[in-house]
Amino acid sequence: xxxxxxxxxxxDRVSRRSSVRGDVLGDALLDRTHRIADLEVRLxxxxxxxxxxxxxxxxxxxxxxxxxxxxxxRDELQLEVRRLGAELHEARELCVAAEDRCxxxxxQLDAVEKSTASLPVANAPQDMPKILVVDDEPGNLLAMTAVxxxxxxxxxxxxxxxxxxxxxxxxxxxxxxxxxxxMPEMDGYxxxxxxxxxxxxxxxxxxxxxxxxVDPEHSARGYAAGAxxxxxxxxxxxxxxxxxxxxxxxxxxxxxxQ
Numbered sequence: 351x352x353x354x355x356x357x358x359x360x361x362d363r364v365s366r367r368s369s370v371r372g373d374v375l376g377d378a379l380l381d382r383t384h385r386i387a388d389l390e391v392r393l394x395x396x397x398x399x400x401x402x403x404x405x406x407x408x409x410x411x412x413x414x415x416x417x418x419x420x421x422x423x424r425d426e427l428q429l430e431v432r433r434l435g436a437e438l439h440e441a442r443e444l445c446v447a448a449e450d451r452c453x454x455x456x457x458q459l460d461a462v463e464k465s466t467a468s469l470p471v472a473n474a475p476q477d478m479p480k481i482l483v484v485d486d487e488p489g490n491l492l493a494m495t496a497v498x499x500x501x502x503x504x505x506x507x508x509x510x511x512x513x514x515x516x517x518x519x520x521x522x523x524x525x526x527x528x529x530x531x532x533m534p535e536m537d538g539y540x541x542x543x544x545x546x547x548x549x550x551x552x553x554x555x556x557x558x559x560x561x562x563x564v565d566p567e568h569s570a571r572g573y574a575a576g577a578x579x580x581x582x583x584x585x586x587x588x589x590x591x592x593x594x595x596x597x598x599x600x601x602x603x604x605x606x607x608q
Contacts, residue, residue, distance in 0.1 A: 479525035479601045480504045481594060484514045484541065485559070486533045494528065497587040498594060510534075511541030518551050525601035526594055531560040531572070539575045546576040555597050557590075559583055 481503050483494045491507045498505055506521065508514050511533060518524070527545070531538035538558055545551050555578040572580045579593060 482527045485530040511536030526597040527556045542575040
């Protein structure tokens with residue numbers, strides 16, 4: 351009997367505790383249910399706002415059909431700006447590197463010129479100055495040689511801008527340079543710029559010959575590079591000989607004064 355009474359008392363305590371816990375859990379469940387309902391109301395309002403916002407955006411796009419196109423164009427331009435900025439940065443770096451290399455090469459050329467000037471020169475007739483002719487076409491060089499042969503001056507003919515620069519290192523008595531504009535690797539404008547960089551050759555007059563025709567753009571570019579004249583092909587041989595003769599006379603007068 352005592353055992354059963356003890357078991358009954360234990361069961362009663364479990365029952366009361368379970369009842370209390372059930373009340374607590376019921377209250378918690380009711381609270382969660384109310385909170386869920388409140389959240390559902392808020393979510394419904396947010397969804398309604400989102401739908402309204404999308405509707406307004408659709409109405410705006412319908413009223414202004416070019417809006418999406420403008421946005422797309424803006425994005426493309428932003429990408430283009432970033433790409434061009436990167437290319438500009440790279441170009442500036444290349445420019446700085448090229449200028450540094452030009453300065454180095456100029457110092458090297460100056461050292462070579464000074465060393466060659468100090469070497470003894472063999473006795474040779476130097477009454478008339480030379481003429482340098484630069485053209486990558488052998489036929490043009492042959493024609494130029496025939497035109498200028500009557501001037502009794504030594505003609506130095508080369509087929510590229512680099513050969514012209516080398517010839518100017520080997521000789522220092524050119525009265526005039528006749529140079530083709532269109533040449534591979536180094537054209538006449540670039541070759542002329544390199545020549546004018548050197549103090550030793552800076553005063554040698556350069557006549558440009560071109561088959562492109564003499565228009566203001568080409569002639570302005572030629573004069574900006576340092577040329578003294580610009581002649582189009584086919585040229586008048588008498589006029590070319592006369593120009594060369596004038597520059598030769600100027601060279602001889604300058605040498606006599608020195």
